[in-house]
Amino acid sequence: MDVTMDRRRLLSTAVLGGAGIVGATALGSLAPEAAFAADPVLVEPGAPDPNFAEGRVSKVTGSMLLLTGSDTVLHSIRVTDGTSIWKLRPTTFDNIAIGDGMYVRGLRLPDGTLAADSIWVNIVNLQAHITSVGRNLVHLDHRGQRIVGHVVPGTTAAVYNGTPAISDVSLLRVGKHVQVIGAWHPDTNEIDIATVYAAA
Known part of the structure; x- marks a missing residue:
């Protein structure tokens, strides 16, 4: 078929x-x-x-x-x-x-x-480095551009080392390379994070 x-x-x-x-x-x-x-x-x-x-x-x-x-x-x-x-x-x-x-x-x-x-x-797919992590915020550097990533409780998921997605983003570390899929806030440098892929 x-x-x-x-x-x-x-x-x-x-x-x-x-x-x-x-x-x-x-x-x-x-x-x-x-x-x-x-x-x-x-x-x-x-x-x-x-x-x-x-x-x-x-x-x-x-x-x-x-x-x-x-x-x-x-x-x-x-x-x-x-x-x-x-x-x-x-x-x-x-x-x-x-x-x-x-x-x-x-x-x-x-x-x-x-x-x-x-x-x-408003979908985005970014390769970036984490510059800082705050409460429900992940600051990213994407090719020299600063991006503010919002962690959305109940929606944002993290995938560490290819394991199944979980809601715990506490293992994200400054300086680490990540891939982020999210939704852009038009005409800003801000996104809501759907999934962040990282090494633990």
Whole structure:
């Protein structure tokens, strides 16, 4: 069975308003790490992936989003009952705001609109060094840029040496290299931390 084609058929049904739509999380992971995974659709080297878009929200109308990509290309995104949305945690369409940045994976429709399967809002993936640790704060240096990471009780998880994720971030140490996946506060140097990967 071609899982990609089944996902596309379900998403097409969602766009056309079919009943009993399965959430996109049933079609693939909404975990933030999935935003950075390769799309199973084969794309010619150097060609843009037709089923992916990124950018900042410039307009919200009904169930449509207009994104201005980092390359200034405009993307029309259709959100359906089958779209899964992540903004530090699974959330709903009404939590998307103008100015938010996002990655979108879905199905390109004949009119050029991208029907969204999964949306990751304000997602960041940073390689950094810890410069200080405070109560619910981790200060980071990312290529010379200072980043303030907020530990969000009940949401933030730490993975030490590849072990299962835990909520205890007390083993984070100044000077250590970490990978941080989180949600950016637009137009600031602050993020909310979803997962921090570190050596204990």
